[in-house]
Every structure is written in structure tokens, then in C-alpha cells.
Amino acid sequence: MIVEIGHFALVLSLSVALVQSVLPALGARRGDERLMETGTIAATGGFLLIAIAFAALMTAYVTSDFSVLNVFENSNSQQPLLYKFTSTWGNHEGSMLLWVLILAFFGALVALFGRDLPASLKANVLSVQAWILTSFLLFILLTSNPFQRLDPAPMEGQDLNPVLQDIGLAIHPPLLYLGYVGFSVAFSFAIAALIDGRIDAAWARWVRPWTLIAWIFLTLGIAMGSYWAYYELGWGGWWFWDPVENASFMPWLAGTALLHSALVMEKRSALKIWTILLAILTFSLSLLGTFLVRSGVLTSVHAFATDPTRGVFILCILGLFIGGALCLFAWRASALEGGGLFAPISREGALVFNNLFLTTAAATVLVGTLYPLILEVLAGKKISVGAPFFDLTFGPVMLPLLFAVPFGPLLGWKRGDLLGAAQRLYFAAGSALAVLIGVLAYTGGTRILTAFGFALAFWILAGSLTDLFLRAAFLRAGWRTGVSRLLGLPRSAFGTTLAHFGLGVTLLGIVSVSSFQGELITTMAPGQTAEIAGYTLAFDRIEQRPGSNFEAQAAAFSIRRGGVVEANIESSKRFFPARQMTTTESGIWTHGFSQLYVSLGDPSPDNRSIVVRIWWKPLVTLIWLGAVVMAAGGLLSLADRRLRVGAPARRSRAQAAPAGA
Structure with a gap:
């Protein structure tokens, strides 16, 4: 019933x-x-x-x-x-x-x-x-x-x-869907504005909280999905450029551009048409992600549907909303009033620069994701586009953007002073230079790209804090007055700093684990040991263990350093009789921000030993911690009182009413 x-x-x-x-x-x-x-x-x-x-x-x-x-x-x-x-x-x-x-x-x-x-x-x-x-x-x-x-x-x-x-499934899909679907509100606001033919700063103020909510959830959803795949699949990686991973990453990039564009529109009544287009494109990419997962065109752990009827139905939905929205935009965009003017060197110009590179990066990921599918449909050829393509295309596009991040908040609205902003970033530049020299010295000058990566991460970290430091005027007003001024700043200022700081934290984790991780694949039997990154991994025992709906082969390891046991971890392989499937449960020991990761492979023919994959991943948890910090910055911005009050025009009318009466 x-x-x-x-x-x-x-x-x-x-x-x-x-x-x-x-x-x-x-x-x-x-x-x-x-x-x-x-x-x-x-x-x-x-x-x-x-x-x-x-x-x-x-x-x-x-x-x-x-x-x-x-x-x-x-x-x-x-x-x-x-x-x-x-x-x-x-x-x-x-x-x-x-x-x-x-x-x-x-x-x-x-x-x-x-x-x-x-x-x-x-x-x-x-x-x-x-x-x-x-x-x-x-x-x-x-x-x-x-x-x-x-x-x-x-x-x-x-x-x-x-x-x-896995517990990750209880968290990852709802967070991801809250992000995907949340952008529908920005899309609806954009279509409503095109229908009315009117758009102003008040519209940007109304749409920005909804966009921010969706962006926060999508950030957390992508981070949770990355960590879930990292520990559950036993492959030791945190990002594979899987087409379905890309499907969630593209709307995040476009949504980040939309957030910055809406900010310019709210502050300066500029970039109106660009903001409307970004609202349409962001949700369109969310719908595209839904199509990729549900249509059956992909084979992935994320993909569910295999019925072509469903794929055709969703493709029709895509054509209706994306095509219809873009046609409406082409018809009505010319009727919208132009925005305010600004110099190329200004905060508005910096945000335009940010948006151009973000949308270009999203387009790069889109091409790499859809090209194999289009080629298969048109030519019947199957190819795969993997990490090498994205590393060579996405990375160079993002580097100028990452370098420019600290400049944006230090430039003035309408007209800025680039040289003045650069001078105010002397501490960030000094920190980055010191890190560059330190890494080069540590690696013997053999890892130049690694040194530049660490320097860029510290440039963003220190640069993101510079704006708050200068606005509090600690050097000019003194520390007591500076603290008072700092506490009086709007929450959105702290939110921007946190979001940019989180970006630097994530970049620091990516550079560290990409450059200095250690990997060892060996065959081990109980009683044997393996050495990695100064640690000794001892294989203590292996045993069969029944579960609720599976049978587990669990291997216990002890991690030692200098003969002292630092930790004990367990890695296992689980067999599910109902599905006749086997999964890998990785053993992970977190030490500070780094992790020792152990995964079981196949047993030897005589069942006396088993393949063990061991990774030492320095600062790997910073990748996901940075995403959490970015989301926290979004939440802090969302708590700003200016996002909870009515539009300026409506408020001014309400204030004028008593005088008129």
C-alpha cells in the first residue's frame, strides 16, 4: 500500500x-x-x-x-x-x-x-x-x-x-545533486530576466545567494567523490579525469565564473549579458552531466543507465532547455541595457580575466570529455582521452589564473593600479621566492617545475591573506585598532579570503603528492617487511572474516619507524556472494597531512603470499581539506548580511514611504 x-x-x-x-x-x-x-x-x-x-x-x-x-x-x-x-x-x-x-x-x-x-x-x-x-x-x-x-x-x-x-555513498550523491540542481535556480532567474527584458544589480543580488549555495554543495560533493574513489577503489589516485568526474567539474568551473561575474554585476552593474549567459551555461553543463551518467554512453562506476530509450529522452530534455535557452538569449540579449564601463586594469577587469580563463578551462575539459564519444558516433572509432591530454591543456590554462588570484581583491573598482597592487604583495612574493629557493635546494635543483608549483601555492596562500591585512591597516593604525577594524569587516571579505586560501591549500596538496609520493608494488607473506619513505611496513597476519553480506580476506600490517610501532592498519578484499563481486578496502594511516596507503592485489598461485601495493602520499589530505576550506569561505560569504536583505531599489522605496506620507 x-x-x-x-x-x-x-x-x-x-x-x-x-x-x-x-x-x-x-x-x-x-x-x-x-x-x-x-x-x-x-x-x-x-x-x-x-x-x-x-x-x-x-x-x-x-x-x-x-x-x-x-x-x-x-x-x-x-x-x-x-x-x-x-x-x-x-x-x-x-x-x-x-x-x-x-x-x-x-x-x-x-x-x-x-x-x-x-x-x-x-x-x-x-x-x-x-x-x-x-x-x-x-x-x-x-x-x-x-x-x-x-x-x-x-x-x-x-x-x-x-x-x-560505503558511507561515501550516503554523502557524495546528495551533495553533488544539491550542487547540480542548485544551479537550476540561477538558470531560472536568467530565463525570467530574458522574458521580462530587464536585468539590474538587484537581480544579481537576488541570484548570487542561490548560486553560492549550489557552488558550496558542488565543491563538497566533488571533494567527497574524489576521496571516496581514492580509498574505496584501491587504485591510490585522487583524480582520474573520468568522464563522469569531468561532468561534475565542468559546472563547478562555470559556476565559479558565474559567482565572480554576478559580483561585478551587483557592484558595478556591469557584465549583465555575460552573467546571464554564464547562468545558462552552468546549468546546461549540469544537465550534460546528468545525460552522461544516465544515458548509457559511458561505462563507469558512476554510470547507472544502459537503456538507450532513457538516453534519447534526456537528450531531448537537453535540446529543449539548452537549445531553447540559448535561442531566447540570442533573441533577447540585444534588448538588455549595457552595463557600466571600467578600465582593463581594475577589479572588474581582473574578474573578467578570471572568467575568461575559467570558461576556457571548462571548454577544454568539455572537448576532452566529448571528443571520444563524438568520434565513436561519427567514425566508429574508439579512443580514450586521459590524464596526459588534460595535464597538457588544462594545466597551462589555469596557471595564469592562479598567478592572478591575489591581485583581484587589491585592485580598485572601475580603475585600478596594477603596480600598486604588486607592491602591496611584497610579502607574498617574498614567501613564494623563499619557498622556490628552499625546494630547489632540497631537490638539488633537479625539480624546477615542482619548485615553481610550491612557490605558486604559497603565493596564493600569502596573497589571499594580504587583503585582510591591508584592510585592517595593522601597520598604519596599530595592532589594537587593526584587530578592531578586522573584526568589523563584512563576512564576505573573510569568505573571499578563505575561498582563495583553500585554493592554495588544495594546490599545495596536489603539487606535493604529484612530486614526492613514493610507490612500491611487491609480493609479501606474513612475517615479511617492506621499506618505504623511511617507514617499515610489517605484514603481521592474514585471516578470513565473515561480514554481514560478504566474506573478507583481511590482512593486518604494523607501521614501524626506528623499530617503534607507529600504527596498525588493515587492508582487505571483500567477496559479495549475491553479486559475485570482489572489492578492495584500503588500509590508510594518516600522519599529519600525509598518508601511508596499503592495498591488496591478487594472491600468488600457491596462496602463500599476496601482491601488496604501498604508497606514501605526502600532504595528500590537503587536497580535500582545501576544498572544505573553500566551501567554508562560501558559507561565510553566504552569512553576510548584505545577501539577506532586500534589493536596494525596494529598500529605498520603503524608506521613502514615510517622507511621502
């Missing part, structure tokens, strides 16, 4: 979405406030209905209702309870239901917290959100129904993909 209620709620939500897609837009066109208000009611009601459907599917998983085809194919009665919950979105149908749940959730948030928005703009935004929601609800109901029944019901399920039976 619960399953039928969920299915009915999903069908009913489609009807509500259809109402929301038409009536508010019609009311905005006619100036009818009652019709426009239906958007708020429909958005909240539609979200509640989809939440009921999702809760019904989750209940079916938790209770192991194998009469539901989706539950039978992706769950097992022996699974731990946590993985019964996460199995809900660990498959194509369930993950798409989570996708539309988050989409409806953002629509409901706009409806409930958009009271300061002009009624016509809010109505059009909710209608555009409903157009997207309607398309994906139709996709689920017609091609990916999660409530399809089996008769007779099987006694046992086929189990969730063992690779996905």
Missing part, C-alpha cells in the same frame, strides 16, 4: 508541476497577482508530494519489499541498515527521484524565501523551475518508474553494487 501511495503522489506531483509551469507565468504576463501566487502554493505542494514518493521508496528499501523491482535489483535483506537507506539513490531510478526531490526542494525554497522578489520575477522563476521539474517527472514516470512491481515477489534481492556499499 505504501508503494502505491508513493506512486500516486509522484503522478499527482506531475499534475501540480504542470499547473505551476503555466499559471504563474500567465499571471505575470497579465499582472494578475492571484495567478502569480499559485506558483508559491504549487511549488510547496509539489515538493511535499515528491517527498512522500521518496519516503515511500525508502520505506520499501528499509523493509526489504522485493515485490518492487527496483528494490529487488539493488538491495538484499542481509545488507546493513545504512546501506538499505543509501540503496534508495544507489541506482538509476532512485537517484533520479532524489534529483527531482532536490529540484522541487529548491523551487519550494524560492517560493517561501523569495518574498522580497518582484511578484512577476518570482512567478516567472517558479514557472521555469516547473518546466524543468515537469520534464524530469515525465522522464521518471515514462522510462524510469521506481515503483514497478514484481509478481510473484522474489524471496531475496540481488544486492547493491558492492562498490557503492
Whole structure:
């Protein structure tokens, strides 16, 4: 009965979405406030209905209702309870239901917290959100129904993909979807602005918090996915340039450009058309990522769907929204008023420079991701584009941008002084030069690129702190007054510093692990030892151990230095009988920001020894810690009071009312 209620709620939500897609837009066109208000009611009601459907599917998983085809194919009665919950979105149908749940959730948030928005703009935004929601609800109901029944019901399920039976699955997809889908709000604002033909600084202020929320979640989702693949797949790498990894990285790059562009528009009423285009492109790349994962054109641990019907349906959705949005942009962009003028050397110019390089980097990743697919379709040839291509194309594009990061906050609006900004960065330059010389001395002058990489990371780290130091005026006003001035700065200033500082932290981790990691692949038996990075890894024992729904071959190791045991770790291989699959559980010892990583390979023919892969990864955790710091910077900016107040025009009218009265 619960399953039928969920299915009915999903069908009913489609009807509500259809109402929301038409009536508010019609009311905005006619100036009818009652019709426009239906958007708020429909958005909240539609979200509640989809939440009921999702809760019904989750209940079916938790209770192991194998009469539901989706539950039978992706769950097992022996699974731990946590993985019964996460199995809900660990498959194509369930993950798409989570996708539309988050989409409806953002629509409901706009409806409930958009009271300061002009009624016509809010109505059009909710209608555009409903157009997207309607398309994906139709996709689920017609091609990916999660409530399809089996008769007779099987006694046992086929189990969730063992690779996905990890705590990372409980965190990674929801975070990633909150980022993907969150950009739909910026897209809806852009389409609404094109429909109205009006866009101003107030529009940028309204859209920036939603963009920032999506960017924060996408940053955390990418970082969580990277770390999950790092420790779960046993391959020892943190980024593989997998097409589906790229699919999440491209909207992050475009979304970062959108954030900076919206800032220029809010402050100086400039880059209006560019901001609208970036809002469209960012969500378009999110839709492209959905297509790559759901269409079956890719073979990846991330990819779910293999039915070509689903791929064609999503391709039609892509064509409708991306093509339609770009056509509307081409038609209406000329009607938008131009923005303010500024000199090339200015903060606006620095942000334009930032956006050009970010969009170029996103285009580079897009070409490398889609070229093999296009070549296979057109010529029938299969090729792979891997790390060498991206390292040689993406890296050089990002280097000038990374070097320019500390300059941006130090340049003035409208017209800046590049020489003055460079002079204020003397401490950052000195730090970078000292690090450059130190690394060259440490490596004997043999690793010039490594030295420049470390210097660039410290240039960003020190440069990001320079703006706060100068704004507090510690040298001129004294430390006591400087601290008082520092605490009085807006939270967005601290947020910008944290985000840029986190970028430097991530770069420091990437350079360190890429340059100085040690790797050893050897065959070991219990009682044997291996040496790596000054540590002795002793193979203590190996044993068979039963699990809840798997059988594990666990190997225990002790890590010693100078004869003293520093830590004990365990690495294992797990066999899942229901799926007839084996997974690798890596043993990881974290020492400071570095890690010793141990992964088991295949046993020898006589089963007396086993292949052991050992990595020493210096400062590797800084890669993910930097992403967390970047997200924290976004949260701090989001907490700025200026992002929680109404638009300037509306506030000025409210202040003028008493005088007029």
C-alpha cells in the first residue's frame, strides 16, 4: 500500500508541476497577482508530494519489499541498515527521484524565501523551475518508474553494487545533486530576466545567494567523490579525469565564473549579458552531466543507465532547455541595457580575466570529455582521452589564473593600479621566492617545475591573506585598532579570503603528492617487511572474516619507524556472494597531512603470499581539506548580511514611504 501511495503522489506531483509551469507565468504576463501566487502554493505542494514518493521508496528499501523491482535489483535483506537507506539513490531510478526531490526542494525554497522578489520575477522563476521539474517527472514516470512491481515477489534481492556499499555513498550523491540542481535556480532567474527584458544589480543580488549555495554543495560533493574513489577503489589516485568526474567539474568551473561575474554585476552593474549567459551555461553543463551518467554512453562506476530509450529522452530534455535557452538569449540579449564601463586594469577587469580563463578551462575539459564519444558516433572509432591530454591543456590554462588570484581583491573598482597592487604583495612574493629557493635546494635543483608549483601555492596562500591585512591597516593604525577594524569587516571579505586560501591549500596538496609520493608494488607473506619513505611496513597476519553480506580476506600490517610501532592498519578484499563481486578496502594511516596507503592485489598461485601495493602520499589530505576550506569561505560569504536583505531599489522605496506620507 505504501508503494502505491508513493506512486500516486509522484503522478499527482506531475499534475501540480504542470499547473505551476503555466499559471504563474500567465499571471505575470497579465499582472494578475492571484495567478502569480499559485506558483508559491504549487511549488510547496509539489515538493511535499515528491517527498512522500521518496519516503515511500525508502520505506520499501528499509523493509526489504522485493515485490518492487527496483528494490529487488539493488538491495538484499542481509545488507546493513545504512546501506538499505543509501540503496534508495544507489541506482538509476532512485537517484533520479532524489534529483527531482532536490529540484522541487529548491523551487519550494524560492517560493517561501523569495518574498522580497518582484511578484512577476518570482512567478516567472517558479514557472521555469516547473518546466524543468515537469520534464524530469515525465522522464521518471515514462522510462524510469521506481515503483514497478514484481509478481510473484522474489524471496531475496540481488544486492547493491558492492562498490557503492560505503558511507561515501550516503554523502557524495546528495551533495553533488544539491550542487547540480542548485544551479537550476540561477538558470531560472536568467530565463525570467530574458522574458521580462530587464536585468539590474538587484537581480544579481537576488541570484548570487542561490548560486553560492549550489557552488558550496558542488565543491563538497566533488571533494567527497574524489576521496571516496581514492580509498574505496584501491587504485591510490585522487583524480582520474573520468568522464563522469569531468561532468561534475565542468559546472563547478562555470559556476565559479558565474559567482565572480554576478559580483561585478551587483557592484558595478556591469557584465549583465555575460552573467546571464554564464547562468545558462552552468546549468546546461549540469544537465550534460546528468545525460552522461544516465544515458548509457559511458561505462563507469558512476554510470547507472544502459537503456538507450532513457538516453534519447534526456537528450531531448537537453535540446529543449539548452537549445531553447540559448535561442531566447540570442533573441533577447540585444534588448538588455549595457552595463557600466571600467578600465582593463581594475577589479572588474581582473574578474573578467578570471572568467575568461575559467570558461576556457571548462571548454577544454568539455572537448576532452566529448571528443571520444563524438568520434565513436561519427567514425566508429574508439579512443580514450586521459590524464596526459588534460595535464597538457588544462594545466597551462589555469596557471595564469592562479598567478592572478591575489591581485583581484587589491585592485580598485572601475580603475585600478596594477603596480600598486604588486607592491602591496611584497610579502607574498617574498614567501613564494623563499619557498622556490628552499625546494630547489632540497631537490638539488633537479625539480624546477615542482619548485615553481610550491612557490605558486604559497603565493596564493600569502596573497589571499594580504587583503585582510591591508584592510585592517595593522601597520598604519596599530595592532589594537587593526584587530578592531578586522573584526568589523563584512563576512564576505573573510569568505573571499578563505575561498582563495583553500585554493592554495588544495594546490599545495596536489603539487606535493604529484612530486614526492613514493610507490612500491611487491609480493609479501606474513612475517615479511617492506621499506618505504623511511617507514617499515610489517605484514603481521592474514585471516578470513565473515561480514554481514560478504566474506573478507583481511590482512593486518604494523607501521614501524626506528623499530617503534607507529600504527596498525588493515587492508582487505571483500567477496559479495549475491553479486559475485570482489572489492578492495584500503588500509590508510594518516600522519599529519600525509598518508601511508596499503592495498591488496591478487594472491600468488600457491596462496602463500599476496601482491601488496604501498604508497606514501605526502600532504595528500590537503587536497580535500582545501576544498572544505573553500566551501567554508562560501558559507561565510553566504552569512553576510548584505545577501539577506532586500534589493536596494525596494529598500529605498520603503524608506521613502514615510517622507511621502
